[in-house]
Amino acid sequence: MVAGVGGRVAHNGAASGGFSRRAVLAAGLALPVAGCGAPDDRIVLRWWSPQAAPAQARAYRAQIKTFEAANPRYRVLFEPTSDDGYPAQFAAAFAAGQVPNLVSHLPSFAAQTYYAQGLLAPMDPVIAAIGADRFLPDANRPYLAPDGRHAAIGIGSTAVDMLWVRRELMAEAGITAIPRTWDQLRAAARAMQKGAVYGAPLPYGSNSMTSLVFVGFVHRAGGQIFSPDLDLVLDSPATYAALDFYRSMREFCPPGATSFGWADSLNAFVSGATATGIYGGRVLINIARQNPRIAQHLACVPYPTIDAQVPHWTFNDFPSLFMPKQAPHQEATRALAASLYDPEGYVRQLLAAPGHVLPVIKGITDREDYRGNTITTTFAPEIAAMTAAASAGHNLGYESPAHRPNVKAGEIIASNALAELVQRVVLAGENPRAAVARASRAIEAIMRR
Amino acid sequence: MSAAAAIPRAGISDRLLGPLLIAPVVVVLGAVIAYPLFAALALSLFAVDTLTLDAQWVGLGNFGELLGSDGRFWTALVVTLVWTAATLALQLVLGIAMALLLNRDIWMRSLARSLVLFPYFISTVVAVLVWRWLFNDFFGLINLALIGGGVIDAPVDWLGSMPNAFVSLVVVGAWKFFPFVVIAVLARLQSIPESLYEAARLDGAGVWARFRDVTLPQIGEVLGIVVLLRAIWDFKEFDLIFLLTGGGPIDATRTLPLIVYQEAFGLNRMGMAAAYAVSMMIVMLGFFAAYRAAVRGRA
Numbered sequence: 001m002v003a004g005v006g007g008r009v010a011h012n013g014a015a016s017g018g019f020s021r022r023a024v025l026a027a028g029l030a031l032p033v034a035g036c037g038a039p040d041d042r043i044v045l046r047w048w049s050p051q052a053a054p055a056q057a058r059a060y061r062a063q064i065k066t067f068e069a070a071n072p073r074y075r076v077l078f079e080p081t082s083d084d085g086y087p088a089q090f091a092a093a094f095a096a097g098q099v100p101n102l103v104s105h106l107p108s109f110a111a112q113t114y115y116a117q118g119l120l121a122p123m124d125p126v127i128a129a130i131g132a133d134r135f136l137p138d139a140n141r142p143y144l145a146p147d148g149r150h151a152a153i154g155i156g157s158t159a160v161d162m163l164w165v166r167r168e169l170m171a172e173a174g175i176t177a178i179p180r181t182w183d184q185l186r187a188a189a190r191a192m193q194k195g196a197v198y199g200a201p202l203p204y205g206s207n208s209m210t211s212l213v214f215v216g217f218v219h220r221a222g223g224q225i226f227s228p229d230l231d232l233v234l235d236s237p238a239t240y241a242a243l244d245f246y247r248s249m250r251e252f253c254p255p256g257a258t259s260f261g262w263a264d265s266l267n268a269f270v271s272g273a274t275a276t277g278i279y280g281g282r283v284l285i286n287i288a289r290q291n292p293r294i295a296q297h298l299a300c301v302p303y304p305t306i307d308a309q310v311p312h313w314t315f316n317d318f319p320s321l322f323m324p325k326q327a328p329h330q331e332a333t334r335a336l337a338a339s340l341y342d343p344e345g346y347v348r349q350l351l352a353a354p355g356h357v358l359p360v361i362k363g364i365t366d367r368e369d370y371r372g373n374t375i376t377t378t379f380a381p382e383i384a385a386m387t388a389a390a391s392a393g394h395n396l397g398y399e400s401p402a403h404r405p406n407v408k409a410g411e412i413i414a415s416n417a418l419a420e421l422v423q424r425v426v427l428a429g430e431n432p433r434a435a436v437a438r439a440s441r442a443i444e445a446i447m448r449r
Numbered sequence: 450m451s452a453a454a455a456i457p458r459a460g461i462s463d464r465l466l467g468p469l470l471i472a473p474v475v476v477v478l479g480a481v482i483a484y485p486l487f488a489a490l491a492l493s494l495f496a497v498d499t500l501t502l503d504a505q506w507v508g509l510g511n512f513g514e515l516l517g518s519d520g521r522f523w524t525a526l527v528v529t530l531v532w533t534a535a536t537l538a539l540q541l542v543l544g545i546a547m548a549l550l551l552n553r554d555i556w557m558r559s560l561a562r563s564l565v566l567f568p569y570f571i572s573t574v575v576a577v578l579v580w581r582w583l584f585n586d587f588f589g590l591i592n593l594a595l596i597g598g599g600v601i602d603a604p605v606d607w608l609g610s611m612p613n614a615f616v617s618l619v620v621v622g623a624w625k626f627f628p629f630v631v632i633a634v635l636a637r638l639q640s641i642p643e644s645l646y647e648a649a650r651l652d653g654a655g656v657w658a659r660f661r662d663v664t665l666p667q668i669g670e671v672l673g674i675v676v677l678l679r680a681i682w683d684f685k686e687f688d689l690i691f692l693l694t695g696g697g698p699i700d701a702t703r704t705l706p707l708i709v710y711q712e713a714f715g716l717n718r719m720g721m722a723a724a725y726a727v728s729m730m731i732v733m734l735g736f737f738a739a740y741r742a743a744v745r746g747r748a
Contacts, residue, residue: 088714091499095719117500196587205609206697256586258609258698273587414715423699427610441519446716 109397544630
């Protein structure tokens, strides 16, 4: 007879009406198991994203709930990653064969890199399921692989390095127009820098932000990092002009800018410690929540260029959506991917960080639920400026429409070769030519591999 | 009949019994030490893509590149050795001083002994976050205190410029790990016979003389072990340095473990990362050999 709860006589001869030790042990073991409820035998789909602020995670959960209701056999597990940490996480995941089913919001060049290695499934079936004509023109062009298929699809668009200004500080400093050129920006930063307020939060750290911002400066000086055929053309007058500008701005940046990354630069402007900012639309929600007194004075424009003749160049990381090929349940994952574009959930996802991730689906900006948001209403001109800049935006993996996709862009950024170039010239005062030669060698070595 | 003779042998001869008894140990050691060691050595001889694990035999090519022209390895080795020596020295000074203090009959000694372990117990991530806030140039307490005290006029850049970044790293490293020295030294201090100090006092020895001639020789062996262990751990320290400075500015605080990480997961060169790791192991073997020689010399 098996000992049990309920006063049954047990083999060890415990008195009727009491509990045997074995019975108590069994009950103790049974309770936690019972507390767990029935085992969840649904199939798990894992979704990774570096865009995982609490409001965004809530929006994803709402989309997941809708998908799970329509697909009861599946359970979706959302797991955050990070902008600077994803290369390591994905390298480990791919190497171990423990990949997520779906990945969102990584830059387009990350998707191109993984696709070129044969690690991603083409996303054309998902585009077809969503409807190719529902996307804004050229929205999926940055993900087009050399084989003519899409390594990923756009889940949003961003204008990452806009110039943010505070009009009240400009007025106090006697500046009437938002800077258009580097000279004007320097003059404005000098005029607005007083007391505990610095002119700008440019990053000088050994990290991805410094590299990506510097790529933008080279383009704003009329240059490029690679030719359209992907020959390295870093050693150019534009690069030296960009380095010279970057160096000249150091005196207007906080002392700690030498280790600034994305969060530090954002926080410096949002907290009011700098008069200008360089960031994407997350500035809006953060200022609305953390420093609303300056919200009414905000304005943003594309970052100035070396002179007014050089067109703007905005860094758009083209947040992507892709599926690792190794992951199981591809059909269900494709359905999950397509479901993320259902208008109601998609709008909710975008409004979790209003203005930061901009829509790539037609008609979203005209929807009542998108336009009814306080942030999108209050900052409509700024969001329009970012949308225009993002639509003409590029990144190191897609420097211009004439460029071939650069599948090594991710490794170049991760190598910090460009950030180190900035640090050597600006912080260590090294000869720019020697520093550019050193960076060129490092980048060429990566391109050769 | 003797007890030994009573043990049933089940037909196993004496020659087989010994190897059988040590077999589990050999298997476990082989699995957790020998296999990873040989796997790392083998990996270092290939060019391996981290993402796809595609491997190509390069022989000693990775080591040739590592020791070659760009000087990255040698710079990082010097940084690693200086970091290890500096933070270890500070840990020893702080640890011995604190252990001596906690060995005295001071007020709330039990509480102090518990609290002193706090830095060692908290997660490195949490500790670094706290220190980054302390060093912050807008809101950091260190800059605010120095400005408030009139010591400086403008915030100091503690983590992004040299030599501040290195000094900050050494200080945070010492703060985080000195409790280990305290634990080891305090345990030894408590077992030193009081009669030795009484004899020294009768001989007219002062505080410094008692420390030099009684305490230091008594804790010498413990310190040797502490130095060996902490030198190995500090030499391969990764998370604290990565999170605090990321190896910058430029490569001023980039130690060898940071390069291993960057090679493996930033540049997707697992073979080259293994070559760096094997080189680190060789340097650490040098430490160990020096320690053994020192111990043998003392004996």
